[in-house]
Amino acid sequence: ETGVTQTPRHLVMGMTNKKSLKCEQHLGHNAMYWYKQSAKKPLELMFVYNFKEQTENNSVPSRFSPECPNSSHLFLHLHTLQPEDSALYLCASSSPGLAGRPQYFGPGTRLTVL
Amino acid sequence: SQQGEEDPQALSIQEGENATMNCSYKTSINNLQWYRQNSGRGLVHLILIRSNEREKHSGRLRVTLDTSKKSSSLLITASRAADTASYFCATDAELGNTGKLIFGQGTTLQVKP
Numbered sequence: 001e002t003g004v005t006q007t008p009r010h011l012v013m014g015m016t017n018k019k020s021l022k023c024e025q026h027l028g029h030n031a032m033y034w035y036k037q038s039a040k041k042p043l044e045l046m047f048v049y050n051f052k053e054q055t056e057n058n059s060v061p062s063r064f065s066p067e068c069p070n071s072s073h074l075f076l077h078l079h080t081l082q083p084e085d086s087a088l089y090l091c092a093s094s095s096p097g098l099a100g101r102p103q104y105f106g107p108g109t110r111l112t113v114l
Numbered sequence: 115s116q117q118g119e120e121d122p123q124a125l126s127i128q129e130g131e132n133a134t135m136n137c138s139y140k141t142s143i144n145n146l147q148w149y150r151q152n153s154g155r156g157l158v159h160l161i162l163i164r165s166n167e168r169e170k171h172s173g174r175l176r177v178t179l180d181t182s183k184k185s186s187s188l189l190i191t192a193s194r195a196a197d198t199a200s201y202f203c204a205t206d207a208e209l210g211n212t213g214k215l216i217f218g219q220g221t222t223l224q225v226k227p
Contacts, residue, residue: 004156031213043157043202043217056214090156094213101206101213102147105156 003027006091006106013081014114021076021109023091032074033103034066035090043090049074081113120203120218128226133190135221137203138183144206146179147215148188151200160188160201193225 004025013019025032034046048056049068063085065077074091088110092103121136137146145164149157163170163179163186170177176189190197200222204215 006156042219045214045216048214050213088154092157102159102162103157103213103215104159105149107156108154110154 004091004093004104004106006089006109008109009107010110010112012112012114013078015081015083017081018077018079020078021089021091021111023074023076023106025072025074025091025093025104025106027093027095027104029093029095029104030071031094031101032068032071033092033094034074034076035092037088037090037108038086047076078111081111083113086111086113120201120221122221123219124222124224126224126226127193129193129195131193131225133193133197133223133225135188135201135203135223137186137188137218139186139203139205139207139218140184141205141207143181144208146177146186147204147206148175148177148186149202149204149217151202151220153199157202190223193223195225195227198223198225 007022030051032049036044045058046060047066052068063080067075088108090108091106094101094103119138127133143165145162147162148160150160151157161172161177163177174191179186200220202217202220204217208214
């Protein structure tokens, strides 16, 4: 868990605010992921980046905008969110390879949209 | 579509007992992984079993995989209070080894001291 850091750990924002979540991995991985975890729901994959290129957008609303400037950093820009977007947002990273790809998760950002 | 479904949704046992959690999935997989999540925290990878493996051990953990039944089980032996957490299975089913995982809803395990 300490190999992937996320900031902030908690965020409260109004529906008209713009904020960003940051994720950094220190594991030398080349793939990074954003997940949303809501109460009583399975973990939902939002975005996947491989070698800084977005390879998956799981039909995420445009009010969520990811950015991956390099293989170590991943951002999630938030604007005009809805109360139902309140959730735990988790970042993960993994290393490409033929032997399977365990993912390493950060501690998450607990987001509350008022 | 949801790939992994876990059973039971919640499990409460006494310290020292064994805990068994099951996961079923729908499509062919490259591998299946188990993760643990303590309340409000990130997930921690526990063990990965490939589609051509049937059983794997790691410390007090034992994972089985039955591809004919599209199911897996996680056994935690001699449980401890510190094992209290949610446990998730995740399947890697994509062609081309993309690393994309689909997670189940999880089993919440409570181990009473």
